[in-house]
Amino acid sequence: MKAEIISIGTELLLGQVVNTNAAYISRELASLGIEVYHHVTVGDNKDRLIEAVKTAEERVDLIVMSGGLGPTQDDITKKTLSDYLDVELILHEETEEKIISYHKNSDFKMPENNQLQALILADSTPLSNDTGLAIGMMLSRNKHHYVLLPGPPDELEPMVDNYLKNELIKHILEEQVLVSRVLRFFGLTEAQLAEKIDGIISEQTNPTAAIYANSGEITVRITAKAKDDDEGYKAIDKVETKIMEKLSDYFFGYGEKTLVEVVKDRLKEKDLKITAAESLTGGAFISELTSVTEVSSILEGGMVTYSADKKNKVLNVRKKTIEDFGVVSGECAVEMAEKAREMFDADIGVGLTGVAGPSSLEKQIPGTVWIGISYKGKESFSKHFHFSYKRNRNRRLAVLNALELVRRTVEDLPIDNREYYGEDNQ
Amino acid sequence: MKAEIISIGTELLLGQVVNTNAAYISRELASLGIEVYHHVTVGDNKDRLIEAVKTAEERVDLIVMSGGLGPTQDDITKKTLSDYLDVELILHEETEEKIISYHKNSDFKMPENNQLQALILADSTPLSNDTGLAIGMMLSRNKHHYVLLPGPPDELEPMVDNYLKNELIKHILEEQVLVSRVLRFFGLTEAQLAEKIDGIISEQTNPTAAIYANSGEITVRITAKAKDDDEGYKAIDKVETKIMEKLSDYFFGYGEKTLVEVVKDRLKEKDLKITAAESLTGGAFISELTSVTEVSSILEGGMVTYSADKKNKVLNVRKKTIEDFGVVSGECAVEMAEKAREMFDADIGVGLTGVAGPSSLEKQIPGTVWIGISYKGKESFSKHFHFSYKRNRNRRLAVLNALELVRRTVEDLPIDNREYYGEDNQ
Structure with a gap:
């Protein structure tokens, strides 16, 4: 037709x-x-x-x-x-x-x-x-x-x-019915995702599978026409299984819930409080968390420390850490996370530091980002990223990758087996 | 044609x-x-x-x-x-x-x-x-x-x-040339602005005047076709004068600079440092400031205190203020602004508190917002707003109205002679 x-x-x-x-x-x-x-x-x-x-x-x-x-x-x-x-x-x-x-x-x-x-x-x-x-x-x-x-x-x-x-x-x-299911992925670009499941998508006419990218997250919607719901969902299950064989490591949820909503739900389920100390993201991480409803039980507050001086004086990051490693370092990111966690009585603390751009900082180029995680009962760690030369793309990708690190940490998933990044088409 | x-x-x-x-x-x-x-x-x-x-x-x-x-x-x-x-x-x-x-x-x-x-x-x-x-x-x-x-x-x-x-x-x-000029306004809706200058716009064929609304700010672009630049700008001047007769109190700048960029420029020109303590906006105000380049000379950091407990324990807002007036109050907003200013050695401090929604807080309905301003050498003040029932619209309008209050404060413009609000069509 x-x-x-x-x-x-x-x-x-x-x-x-x-x-x-x-x-x-x-x-x-x-x-x-x-x-x-x-x-x-x-x-x-x-x-x-x-x-x-x-x-x-x-x-x-x-x-x-x-x-x-x-x-x-x-x-x-x-x-x-x-x-x-x-x-x-x-x-x-x-x-x-x-x-x-x-x-x-x-x-x-x-x-x-x-x-x-x-x-x-x-x-x-x-x-x-x-x-x-x-x-x-x-x-x-x-x-x-x-x-x-x-x-x-x-x-x-x-x-x-x-x-x-x-x-x-x-x-x-x-036909009798139309049923569909949405799968959500994070940590690769739309083009990378499409390449991984290219064969699966192109050979489908029913169910169809369509890919959409939005603000770093990628969704795949599988839609089946069928005689009844049961037949439809069975057809969807088959396609989903094939897709998940290629992409399960990037999957974070079904339906309309975005990454931040999934993270909020996990924290609520596990009765965990989160906080953050932000440098390059300048409040965007906590702002993302507070953009969704019902966060008061998981978030009491957080800190933006943009200057090195206030990282030390207000957040209590040690002078020695800043002198020895610089503010754009895994060591600083971890200490920011730890100090914020202490200050705001949280179970998990996130430290975000890096170079948003367009200027360089401490001889490190724009897009260099360190995210530190401090989680009760576990050893703190940091992860290094290199995004792009675009200031607000770097800030956005830092926020999303921090959310994904939080999700993987509290779900006890492996951290180091993959790239994160994602695509930002804002 | x-x-x-x-x-x-x-x-x-x-x-x-x-x-x-x-x-x-x-x-x-x-x-x-x-x-x-x-x-x-x-x-x-x-x-x-x-x-x-x-x-x-x-x-x-x-x-x-x-x-x-x-x-x-x-x-x-x-x-x-x-x-x-x-x-x-x-x-x-x-x-x-x-x-x-x-x-x-x-x-x-x-x-x-x-x-x-x-x-x-x-x-x-x-x-x-x-x-x-x-x-x-x-x-x-x-x-x-x-x-x-x-x-x-x-x-x-x-x-x-x-x-x-x-x-x-x-x-x-x-024709020989086309010249144009963009005027930027904040503090009223697109419909309110259009009504105020309706006669001026509809009677124009050259220059034309067109209104666009984007994320709370409204721009009017005046475009003239003319034999040369001089003739074009003279024609634009005439229309601009008529428009400004109706709208000068809402005008904040020419060209492509958004409200946050204008505020950044004013602070830099006057060598002033800004900070904020945020509750309902949850970091969105400082994140908006840090979304533009070259802010490190005007911003060292800020604080998100989402819970009442952390407003007191981390930011040092007095318990008595919270008990007597509640966290959704002008008194709390002012004290948040003052405490943030002390903590981050800033010249101007902003406190944002209120009810983002969808739930009510302290029996106050969603959209109730107080913004406090603490500015060196002046008496602190707060301003009350009532926006809408939509959570992220309330957060966005709080950020924009806080920026406008900062601009009016540092430019020594009257604060209380008008509504603020603006339109958010995000």
Whole structure:
């Protein structure tokens, strides 16, 4: 099956908004084996929308439109399709009730037009909107399938994921279910990961396996179309086993939990408190930990000691350590970790020191990083890294690699058998 | 003049890459008064590219293509245009030399194909690539103008900004120069700012004024087309004066410098050292300061005290302050600022405390934030904020508002005459 994506919105043509929807929809359709050959964007203009739909009808079976379902005069998508396909717009009562009740519970008076968001094309299958008011829909007519989705990504994405994909499977692809599983990896680049499992991925059409990189972590999503869940997960299991044969050492978790969330969970499970003393990362490591919820039971505080003087005077790193080894050293990183652990009564302490760049420090080049770990009942250790010449990439990679060292330490996994690094495409 | 943007790349249709180029090009064309009615994306496929170009020729004068200028077999844009327009591909010697010299200075052996990136369409105007190897170009033929740009945004954006816009001005719009100026504001939302200068912006066609919001800061870019620089800047001055009448109290600087960079510069100019004690922001404030270069002369370190116990035991905030007022209080924020200043020998100390959320703390709801400032020779003060229910939005807005309080304090500007907040669209 082939599809075409039409994005509707003058704000896209003015460049005020980047079109993330077309990429998102494409990726989800690809996971179903549906091919996309064109993305088209038009403004809030009836004639140009009809022209785009006509062109798409000549090329594909499935036309996915996003945008223009809101309550304002600019939101022309439903009216345009209603006129063009000669299909009535009718009230979707559930959505109407939702709109009324939403405004009852808020301080805002409901604008008259808001009920326009409850209109759907007659005979279409409604697609629920879990995060907004405008209902989506899918309509089949004259061998074509028309899908209408809201423009805001935080409404469109759950609608695609929770409803559209299953509708496509059931009614168009004539399969019963779609199941998927996400595996998360850290410590290699997207290209390195892809190379390791190249054969596995390219030989798959069902299940499909897709790789995404985001801020240092790599995810692999395995998606199976099947008659039922059981058959689907069995197919996924097989592919997962093959992938894990190559990548188990880089695996850190399933699902939507990022590395910092996994580390937080491990620390909570084991009732451990963490702290850090940071130099080159300047607070970014503790800030990453405190960006997730419910950390107060695992973190009481930490320290940023940017200058050598304050490493000694405030954190109590010995002068001799700094004089003998420099601040960019494993010895300094370990002592920072230990002193922070004492000061904040923690079970595990992390010391981060190095050269963020662009200038060198102690004749060491940017990207040189030492991470020290002090963990109760174990011998402290440090690990040396060399990242890049880019300041904020170095800071980010130091944070992520420190999290991974913490995870491996508290899970009692080997530390020295592999590279860490990861990819930062921020 | 009307334009159409054709993005070329199978990775876009698979959703592996979000198309930021179409938005970027649209925005830049809008600043020249060029209208865009369609974005089209096709894969690395000769027939579909030609079809898209033909369709665009029926609709517009200017066709801007991005992607497919690289050295691999997939990179078909130049060859396709060469065949379609019957224009030879010739070697651009400067680019060839650049490619050879680049590989001489690197560890990588030059792939044979790399010289393909030096080919341009005969009679086209080359567009230099300051950040990559593939040359861009503009060709005028049969009343149409064809622009070919590289796909990577970090190559395309400087090419558009530094070369394409001036070529369009000179050769197509028949004006002499294009000048622009960026004004930066903090402390109100994009919608509030837009409302304040609505009349000014809508009545402008030359200069144009465009508003962008990014991570709490709002920029207004004024762009003038003119015969020469002098005429252009005079026109910009007039619009700037009108805008500043409404917004001077929110203005913090010109150009590309963000709020944290402006704060860093002020501190350096005045030879002041800063520190912070952070609770709800958990290191994010100091991390923001250390994300910019050359901060070691203004920052020696800082402290994260997340628990009440460590506020007292490590930072030395008095037990009585915490008992009498709670940790979410102006009194605690001020004392945190003062204690951090003492500990790190700084001229200005910042204390950040509050409720990030989602849980409440001391019966205060998420979004409640107190920022304390301790500055040498002045009386310490605190300011109360109420942001939102979103944890990381609250943390981000606390960081930005603390930076703005520091700026106003060291510049001796009034503190209490306005709201701060700002918009966070992260």
